[in-house]
Amino acid sequence: MKKILTYGTFDLLHCGHINLLKRARELGDHLTVGLSTDNFDMLKNKKSYHNYEHRKMILEAIRFVDKVIPEHTWEQKVHDVLQNDIDIFVMGDDWKGHFDFLQEYCQVIYFPRTVGVSTTKIKKDFSSALNV
């Protein structure tokens, strides 16, 4: 069984997230997603609209996602790769190069980001539409 791993916040889920999850899952037989906890989001200077439990529920409903684990720290990736017997680590290419150190443990693939959509843009578009 070829096992895939990726990480993210996945707030206000959109087609960019789905494209990433779909392509990741299509590389193998099982996709684990390391979902950023609310505390880790703060370390990433992010404030999610949906809390961790709701973002987890939403991800677990996606047919491309087989398992969701919490992402608490930047340092847990090697442990997660080894503990989950991961073959391929995947991220969008806005992270290109950041996780090459994992090549010692698994294949590392960066997929092109989906252009024109982001959680930040969704929030901005809503706030301007509501003139807030």
Ligand code: C2G
């Ligand atoms: N993504 C994408 N296209 C977009 C938006 C996002 O391919 N238009 C990808 C990102 O590159 C990432 C994944 O979707 O691989 C999740 O995006 P975020 O929730 O923004 O994740 P991020 O905050 O980048 O967290 O340790 C890694 C971090 O937790 C990554």
